[in-house]
Amino acid sequence: xxxxxxxxxxxxxxxxxxxxxxxxxxxxxxxxxxxxxxxxxxxxxxxxxxxxxxxxxxxxxxxxxxxxxxxxxxxxxxxxxxxxxxxxxxxxxxxxxxxxxxxxxxxxxxxxx
Amino acid sequence: xxxxxxxxxxxxxxxxxxxxxxxxxxxxxxxxxxxxxxxxxxxxxxxxxxxxxxxxxxxxxxxxxxxxxxxxxxxxxxxxxxxxxxxxxxxxxxxxxxxxxxxxxxxxxxxxx
Numbered sequence: 001x002x003x004x005x006x007x008x009x010x011x012x013x014x015x016x017x018x019x020x021x022x023x024x025x026x027x028x029x030x031x032x033x034x035x036x037x038x039x040x041x042x043x044x045x046x047x048x049x050x051x052x053x054x055x056x057x058x059x060x061x062x063x064x065x066x067x068x069x070x071x072x073x074x075x076x077x078x079x080x081x082x083x084x085x086x087x088x089x090x091x092x093x094x095x096x097x098x099x100x101x102x103x104x105x106x107x108x109x110x111x112x113x
Numbered sequence: 114x115x116x117x118x119x120x121x122x123x124x125x126x127x128x129x130x131x132x133x134x135x136x137x138x139x140x141x142x143x144x145x146x147x148x149x150x151x152x153x154x155x156x157x158x159x160x161x162x163x164x165x166x167x168x169x170x171x172x173x174x175x176x177x178x179x180x181x182x183x184x185x186x187x188x189x190x191x192x193x194x195x196x197x198x199x200x201x202x203x204x205x206x207x208x209x210x211x212x213x214x215x216x217x218x219x220x221x222x223x224x225x226x
Contacts, residue, residue, distance in 0.1 A: 004156065035216075037219075040122075040218065040219075041218055042117070042119075042202075042215075042216045042217055042218045042219070043157070043202060043204075043216040043219075044216070045213070045214060045215070056213070091156055091157070093156075100145065100147075100162065100208075101147065101159045101162070102159070102214070103158075103159075104149075104156030104157045104158065105156045106154060106155050106156045107156055
């Protein structure tokens with residue numbers, strides 16, 4: 001069984017540019033989560049999808065961040081325009097309905113210069 | 114405001130020794146406490162988890178000790194091995210809403226041969 005995959009693994013962009021991160025969850029996992037870890041800090045929750053619906057987006061920093069999950073399969077997280085403080089590692093995780101434990105992807109390291 | 118505080122930030126242990134990582138939480142409503150292990154270039158992987166109705170859970174060389182009254186829990190790695198070298202994250206979550214997971218800042222463990 002394939003795990004959670006994320007693309008790209010690393011992205012370096014300039015301040016003001018746009019970046020789109022992609023996450024492919026484990027097949028059959030209705031729950032999909034986005035997290036971010038700034039260097040040396042805790043992993044912070046961004047948002048949670050159940051299928052294609054946003055269950056909770058209380059962790060999204062501001063309206064420069066837009067997450068979508070069309071069709072309830074893969075998800076994208078767009079940052080537009082990117083700011084320096086957006087740098088960090090963005091993790092995606094997925095889980096089955098009513099099951100404990102989230103499966104994380106390898107993350108996308110975003111560097112905004 | 115960080116809801117889960119983790120210490121130490123880094124830890125060096127000799128092979129065969131005991132590694133101990135501590136976490137403290139604030140919200141007494143949390144009822145699920147997982148530990149995640151992350152190797153370089155990989156995403157965090159669920160290692161072991163505990164519910165607050167028990168004070169200890171052991172899986173192989175890994176043990177969680179839980180103190181509900183003190184709102185603290187810790188991970189003990191017995192007979193630590195170089196292959197255990199990784200970053201460890203504690204987390205606390207609400208079972209009825211398992212997207213509401215709060216992570217500690219992580220502990221980088223190095224086990225010297």
